[in-house]
Amino acid sequence: MSRLGEMLGAYQKRDPAARSKLEIFLLYPGVNATIHYRIAHWFYRHNFKFIARAISQWARFLTGIEIHPGATIGRRFVIDHGMGIVIGETAEIGDDCLIYHGVTLGGTGKEKGKRHPTLGNNVLVGNGARILGPFKVGDNSRIASGSVVLSEIPPNSTAVGVPARVVKINGQAVENYTECVDQINTGDPVEDEIELLTARIAELEEELCACRRRHPDHIHAPEETALTEEKEK
Numbered sequence: 001m002s003r004l005g006e007m008l009g010a011y012q013k014r015d016p017a018a019r020s021k022l023e024i025f026l027l028y029p030g031v032n033a034t035i036h037y038r039i040a041h042w043f044y045r046h047n048f049k050f051i052a053r054a055i056s057q058w059a060r061f062l063t064g065i066e067i068h069p070g071a072t073i074g075r076r077f078v079i080d081h082g083m084g085i086v087i088g089e090t091a092e093i094g095d096d097c098l099i100y101h102g103v104t105l106g107g108t109g110k111e112k113g114k115r116h117p118t119l120g121n122n123v124l125v126g127n128g129a130r131i132l133g134p135f136k137v138g139d140n141s142r143i144a145s146g147s148v149v150l151s152e153i154p155p156n157s158t159a160v161g162v163p164a165r166v167v168k169i170n171g172q173a174v175e176n177y178t179e180c181v182d183q184i185n186t187g188d189p190v191e192d193e194i195e196l197l198t199a200r201i202a203e204l205e206e207e208l209c210a211c212r213r214r215h216p217d218h219i220h221a222p223e224e225t226a227l228t229e230e231k232e233k
């Protein structure tokens with residue numbers, strides 16, 4: 001009950017048009033959809049996937065807001081206006097987030113497993129924005145209306161446009177965020193591992209050669225042994 005109370009309080013705080021908590025509770029589609037989502041999520045977690053999905057679809061019919069029951073949503077979540085919202089199965093939303101109508105937290109269709117975005121705490125997503133892919137939008141960030149976000153957004157930033165680019169971090173304008181952050185020459189962990197292994201093999205080969213030199217009678221290189229055998233024949 002206290003969670004419901006704090007959610008209604010968040011609506012009052014976020015929406016200047018909101019009046020009493022009773023009005024918000026009875027008439028706001030975002031509240032309706034979130035309550036249905038909480039129930040559906042309980043069924044989803046207890047492996048009643050069909051019931052969970054049925055509740056979610058019923059809520060979608062009533063409100064135009066489709067929240068997959070598998071999504072994870074924090075406290076004081078506010079959906080302003082609603083309608084045309086899609087929140088995917090593996091999406092995660094932190095506390096105190098606000099999203100407007102027409103927002104999609106979706107996948108690109110290329111990923112499996114975790115394929116929807118994670119919103120940190122206190123993130124605002126403007127109307128019509130699409131955030132697509134399994135990356136994070138940092139705490140306190142703002143996604144401008146109409147943006148299409150396809151890569152990670154750092155905390156405390158404002159992202160704008162299609163595809164979205166970061167235009168502000170900590171309230172300061174960022175001219176060329178993509179130039180500040182090297183997005184091309186990032187290290188490849190597999191390549192690093194192969195380099196380490198190659199270096200280690202070279203080291204071992206050197207040690208083996210040294211051993212061969214010290215004990216020529218005991219350790220033979222396989223190719224040397226083959227040559228010796230051929231000569232003997």
Ligand SMILES: CC(C)(COP(=O)(O)OP(=O)(O)OC[C@H]1O[C@@H](n2cnc3c(N)ncnc32)[C@H](O)[C@@H]1OP(=O)(O)O)[C@@H](O)C(=O)NCCC(=O)NCCS
Nearest residue numbers: 100124125126127142143144145146158160161167168173
């Ligand atoms: C992004 C937003 C949250 C403002 O965040 P902010 O950090 O205060 O950013 P600013 O207003 O300082 O804007 C930063 C830059 O982005 C631009 N910008 C802001 N919103 C934009 C948008 N939706 N599309 C394109 N550019 C946008 C601004 O023009 C500004 O550009 P400039 O630096 O060249 O002047 C706000 O513009 C927004 O989109 N809010 C969503 C509101 C909404 O969905 N309302 C629906 C009500 S029904």
